Amino acid sequence: xxxxxxxxxxxxxxxxxxxxxxxxxxxxxxxxxxxxxxxxxxxxxxxxxxxxxxxxxxxxxxxxxxxxxxxxxxxxxxxxxxxxxxxxxxxxxxxxxxxxxxxxxxxxxxxxxxxxxxxxxxxxxxxxxxxxxxxxxxxxxxxxxxxxxxxxxxxxxxxxxxxxxxxxxxxxxxxxxxxxxxxxxxxxxxxxxxxxxxxxxxxxxxxxxxxxxxxxxxxxxxxxxxxxxxxxxxxxxxxxxxxxxxxxxxxxxxxxxxxxxxxxxxxxxxxxxxxxxxxxxxxxxxxxxxxxxxxxxxxxxxxxxxxxxxxxxxxxx
Amino acid sequence: xxxxxxxxxxxxxxxxxxxxxxxxxxxxxxxxxxxxxxxxxxxxxxxxxxxxxxxxxxxxxxxxxxxxxxxxxxxxxxxxxxxxxxxxxxxxxxxxxxxxxxxxxxxxxxxxxxxxxxxxxxxxxxxxxxxxxxxxxxxxxxxxxxxxxxxxxxxxxxxxxxxxxxxxxxxxxxxxxxxxxxxxxxxxxxxxxxxxxxxxxxxxxxxxxxxxxxxxxxxxxxxxxxxxxxxxxxxxxxxxxxxxxxxxxxxxxxxxxxxxxxxxxxxxxxxxxxxxxxxxxxxxxxx
Numbered sequence: 001x002x003x004x005x006x007x008x009x010x011x012x013x014x015x016x017x018x019x020x021x022x023x024x025x026x027x028x029x030x031x032x033x034x035x036x037x038x039x040x041x042x043x044x045x046x047x048x049x050x051x052x053x054x055x056x057x058x059x060x061x062x063x064x065x066x067x068x069x070x071x072x073x074x075x076x077x078x079x080x081x082x083x084x085x086x087x088x089x090x091x092x093x094x095x096x097x098x099x100x101x102x103x104x105x106x107x108x109x110x111x112x113x114x115x116x117x118x119x120x121x122x123x124x125x126x127x128x129x130x131x132x133x134x135x136x137x138x139x140x141x142x143x144x145x146x147x148x149x150x151x152x153x154x155x156x157x158x159x160x161x162x163x164x165x166x167x168x169x170x171x172x173x174x175x176x177x178x179x180x181x182x183x184x185x186x187x188x189x190x191x192x193x194x195x196x197x198x199x200x201x202x203x204x205x206x207x208x209x210x211x212x213x214x215x216x217x218x219x220x221x222x223x224x225x226x227x228x229x230x231x232x233x234x235x236x237x238x239x240x241x242x243x244x245x246x247x248x249x250x251x252x253x254x255x256x257x258x259x260x261x262x263x264x265x266x267x268x269x270x271x272x273x274x275x276x277x278x279x280x281x282x283x284x285x286x287x288x289x290x291x292x293x294x295x296x297x298x299x300x301x302x303x304x305x306x307x308x309x310x311x312x313x314x315x316x317x
Numbered sequence: 318x319x320x321x322x323x324x325x326x327x328x329x330x331x332x333x334x335x336x337x338x339x340x341x342x343x344x345x346x347x348x349x350x351x352x353x354x355x356x357x358x359x360x361x362x363x364x365x366x367x368x369x370x371x372x373x374x375x376x377x378x379x380x381x382x383x384x385x386x387x388x389x390x391x392x393x394x395x396x397x398x399x400x401x402x403x404x405x406x407x408x409x410x411x412x413x414x415x416x417x418x419x420x421x422x423x424x425x426x427x428x429x430x431x432x433x434x435x436x437x438x439x440x441x442x443x444x445x446x447x448x449x450x451x452x453x454x455x456x457x458x459x460x461x462x463x464x465x466x467x468x469x470x471x472x473x474x475x476x477x478x479x480x481x482x483x484x485x486x487x488x489x490x491x492x493x494x495x496x497x498x499x500x501x502x503x504x505x506x507x508x509x510x511x512x513x514x515x516x517x518x519x520x521x522x523x524x525x526x527x528x529x530x531x532x533x534x535x536x537x538x539x540x541x542x543x544x545x546x547x548x549x550x551x552x553x554x555x556x557x558x559x560x561x562x563x564x565x566x567x568x569x570x571x572x573x574x575x576x577x578x579x580x581x582x583x584x585x586x587x588x589x590x591x592x593x594x595x596x597x598x599x600x601x602x603x604x
Contacts, residue, residue: 054410101594107410108353112548113593119541120586127579238537242355246418249411286426293419298401301408301416 014162018155028154034267035161036222041247041259042168043215047208048245049253050172050181052188053103057114058244060098060121061091061213063235065220067125070137070230075130079147080139080228084221088214095213096206103205106191115238122236136231139224149225157226164222165260168215173256184208188254216244250296252303261304324453325574326567331463333566337559338466339521339539340546341473342394342514348553349490349510352406352413356397356421358540359428360515364390364522365531366428369437371523379461379523386519394515398508421536429533436530458527465524467559469517474555476513486510490553545589 013020021027040062047053068087069080102113126134143150151157175181183204186194195201224230234240243266251262269292273285300306343357354360367386371377397420405416447456477483486506488496493503529535546565550557565585572584 048411054414056414101590105593105597108347108351108552109548109593109597111353111410111414112544113590115541116545116548116586116589120583120590123579123582123586238541242414242418245411246415249415253409253411284426284430287423287430290419290421290423290426294401294416294423295419297412297416297419298404301405301412303411 018153018158025153028158030268030271032154032157032161032226033271034263035158035165036219036226037243037247037267038260038263039161039165039168039222040216040219040244041251041263042165042172043212043219044244045212045248045253045255045259046172046175046215047205047212049248049255049258050176050188051184051205051208052254053205053209054107054111054245055114055209055212056111056238056241056245057098057116057118058212058216059236059238059240060094060114060118061216062220062223062240062244063121063125063230063232064091064094065217065222066224066230066235067131067137067220068217069221069224070139071131073139074132074137079145079149080225081147081149081221083224084218087217087221091213091217092210095210099206099209103202103209115241118236118238118241122232122238125236126232132231134232136229136234139228141228150228154226157222161222164218169256169260176256180204180207185254246293250293250303252305255303255305258303258305265304320452321574325570327453327455328459329567329570330563331459331566332570333563334463334466334470334559335521335525335562336466336542336546336566337470337562339518339525340543340550340558340562341470341555342518342521343543344547344550344552344555344558345473345477345510345514345517347547349486350402350406350507352402353417353544354402355414355417355540356424357518357543358536358538359421359424360390360393360518360536361522361525361539361543362428362531362533362536363393363424364519365526365529365535366432366437366522367519368523368526369432369439369531372439379458379527382523382526383465383520386523387516388519390519390522391512391515394511394518395508398511402511403504403507421540425533425536432533434533436532438530439527456528458524462524462527466521469520470555470559470562473513473517474559477555482509545585549589549592 017031018028021031040058043061044055044058048055065084065087068090069083072078072083072086073080098114098117102110102117105113125131131137140148140150149156149160175184183194183199183201186197186199187201187205191201220230220235247262247266248259249262250266251260251264252258266289269289273289296304302309339361342360343354346352346354364386367389368379368382371382371385375381401416401420405412447454449455477486485496485501486509488499488501489503489506496506497503525539542565546558546561549565550559550561565588568588569581569585573581576584
């Protein structure tokens, strides 16, 4: 009973957040950004957290989503959000193309291969005129209809991102409890053991990778709708890939709310330090940012949510 | 074979030897304790800044800068091992990424804050400009870096495979508990590995600084090359890193010359993915 009350209050707070921060554009924007980052990291969590296949190349999918959204505007004059489903389908195909050769690789080799593929795509995108080359492409400068999703305040984005995140977490929750979820965790613990018990590991890893790619792509499309611009660095850059991994790992990879917790900590840390200190102090604030990540890795190697687990264990004793 | 082709291949080999040198530290750590150091590029970057500081403060060239950089980065490596890596190496792989990437950010922005964002370059004349031999043009700085790179990488390989201390390190990487029972202290060997990796990385940085721009973010570019070289060569194999480094250097030069500079990385990444497809353990890795 107490638990339901806690969840209810938390849910109400999340829903009311844009109303509570009505006067402050900075805080509303921050809320939307946290949710967007949580979508990207939760998408990664399906393959990286549950299946234990640490991809450091999810920017490929993020970038495909962002570019799909902007390309349908630039070349077809459609509203950018119409590119989202196209990006998701493309990303699933790309995930299959990348996944079939690379998912056979074990551990660090898979991570390194995804880094290489990510860099490959970034370099190629910067040479493509269709994608605007190194300068990138911009979305509609003036909104033509409500479907262009150009809002003055960040509150509508907040609710759109919240809906997508809820959908994604719901789907993850369902997978967690399904046969596939058990397979993925078995593969993570020991792929050889899982295979010997009849799990077609290759197939399930690929499913997880494709699903994960599709949602990372959706995060990219949503990013474009909010920011209206993408270039090779902000779409396919390795920093995007690494941030996605770090966020999920910080909160707790392989746990439903891990990526959200990671986003709740890292995004405000980055945004607030940027806006408060501007260009001057940027160096010093990222020093602190790095130090915080190091300290968490040092003392809580399984992420922040492992603190709760630990408490549960001591209670059971 | 035309002279231009020879010129392109020679410059590729010289570049490749430098790639081998700054990747050998990464492969040593990776092979010995199965840790990927995401801050490796930042180690190289700090080695480069050591050379810049030796030049601006003392007016001395690479022969003074290389040993100073070696000592500085070796110290940094040992400190990272004792303060961070020792604690996260038994944890999940993600903790390693989290920890070493946090270290990378910390070092990168500490350099940004202290040295500023501007690119710094060392004067060409520091290593004797350029000269011609048999019709091929050589840049002094690149020749020095290439030759030293080759020599130090080979030295590292010999130390690891032909000496008692190398055998002890290998024993720890195979089975730390068994090694301990034989009277070897695993932590001491692992710290030594970090010191050796740091020293070679520091020297590599000090040599690269003579022909490459130095900036706080240069580590990101170099780290990707190092990751590719190491996985290409097979992790843990210094000789593999050397062969892979030379191949990558030559392939980069050739494709920059024949296809265009923008595509040199594309060719290398495609080659890398192909190698992993046919030999998932890399060129010289253990299965």
